[in-house]
Amino acid sequence: MATFEVYGGKPLKGELHPQGAKNEALQIICATLLTAEPVTIKNIPNIRDVNKLIELLQGMGVEVQRHSSSECTFRAKNVDVEYLTTNDFKVKAAAIRGSIMVVGPLLARYGRAYAPKPGGDKIGRRRLDTHFLGFQKLGATFNFDTRENFFTLEGKNMQGAYMLLDEASVTGTANILMAAVLTPGTTTIYNAACEPYLQQLSKMLVSMGAKISGIGSNLLTVEGVESLGGCTHAILPDMIEIGSFIGLAAMTASNITIRNVSYPNLGIIPDSFRRMGIEFEVIGDDIHIPPQEHYEIDTFIDGSILTIADAPWPGLTPDLLSVFLVVATQAKGSVLIHQKMFESRLFFVDKLIDMGAQIILCDPHRATVIGHDRNMKLRPTVMTSPDIRAGVALLIAALSAEGKSVIHNIEQIDRGYENIDGRLNAIGADIRRIE
Ligand SMILES: CC(=O)N[C@H]1[C@@H](OP(=O)(O)OP(=O)(O)OC[C@H]2O[C@@H](n3ccc(=O)[nH]c3=O)[C@H](O)[C@@H]2O)O[C@H](CO)[C@@H](O)[C@@H]1O
Ligand SMILES: C=C(OP(=O)(O)O)C(=O)O
DSSP, X not given: OOEEXXXXXXXXXXXXXXXXXXXHHHHHHHHGGGOSSOEEXXXXXXXXXXXXXXXXXXXXXXXXXXXXXXXXXXXXXXXXXXXXXXXXXXXXXXXXXXXXXXXXXXXXXXXXXXXXXXXXXXXXXXXXXXXXXXXXXXXXXXXXXXXXXXXXXXXXXXXOOEEEOSSOOHHHHXXXXXXXXXXXXXXXXXXXXXXXXXXXXXXXXXXXXXXXXXXXXXXXXEEOOXXXXXEEEEOOXXXXXXXXXXXXXXXXXXXXXXXXXXXGGGTTHHHHHHHTTOOXXXXXXXXXXXXXXXXXXXXXXTSOBEEEEOOSTTSOOGGGHHHHHHHHTTSBSXXXXXXXXOSSSSTTHHHHHHTTOEEEEEETTEEEEEOOTTSSOOOOOEEEOOSHHXXXXXXXXXXXXXXXXXXXXXXXXXXXXXXXXXXXXXXXXXXXXXX
């Protein structure tokens, strides 16, 4: 278990370049399984989860040519589907959430697929019903071995169908979409998730020859085609990382420019930070956050306490609520953070309370934060990162606290943030990695 020693209390100054989006990369890499032709992907983040998925594909026989740390060409010419029944696959696939998205492409191309219950953050129940009910609608059958936690799927004669998803699942929509593009007939997916991750996946599939309409909406219509070809695809900057940097800048009163953010793809994220009182300028495609001594949380029009809650896109992503929560601890005013989607993602507030934050955990989904308006700085402490986003929120807290904090289990942060210590140290942070 690796650790960060963080010597906080210093404002940072400089430029940050966001990495490619983790959640988009996981979908896009799985989509390379849909064709025997080469697919080149640019702006791949060099992070644990993505590297593990690439290894998984190599295990299946996909040829991967690395041109640089962020660009690879994938060629899924000879895929060994039986590899998915091996222990090696089961162990590796169970370590990441993204592995579940190999199922859709394999089912469509080879008529069968296997998957262990995937890993990812332990942030509450993470059911997969949407994925499997969708495959079932296309005519696939599945069996879930509860003892082994292992899914087996057959889909030799799948046929396009209409489906109304039971929830707008991000990975579920991606998985069904990837199956539908090679399934004969028309598939209509209503209540589809439509995050930029899915818009990007859809655009990539279209450039491979797929027929998809409704991209960017919650109603996707797919005309199945017989085969797909290769393409080149560039991954968008990671909107969660960009949001994390905005929160970091505000909390540490730093002067930070985030370069090339693809602003139109950030949706409601920038305005949500503005409601927290954080000022920033958009210059071209960069976001500049000047040092701010005070930031004051807005109220609703009637003067009642602001709620920051997650919702499927174009609502606010749940992956940034931990960052909003930590930022609120030094704001002027109060906010209710309502994490509707996940039930175990707010427990890390215990650590912030230890550091001196004023937070009331109302229930597993809701926390009220009463900001200090910087009248009391957070105190440094020793903590353990429970999940990727709580991990980064604790890192932000530690960077704002004067003195030495220790964060254990930073593998969680490394799952989704590329060389975060190196990049923040380059603009004035003092983070030491102890392996
Ligand atoms: C690898 C990847 O891409 N992971 C992301 C993906 O996970 P993932 O695709 O696993 O998450 P889902 O979209 O399936 O659902 C996440 C949770 O939200 C609940 N839910 C979902 C939709 C809805 O309309 N109502 C609702 O309550 C689900 O029951 C589940 O508990 O999407 C999540 C939700 O944005 C993000 O947190 C994850 O970072
Ligand atoms: C929950 C997340 O990731 P995963 O779905 O991979 O666990 C996240 O990125 O915040």
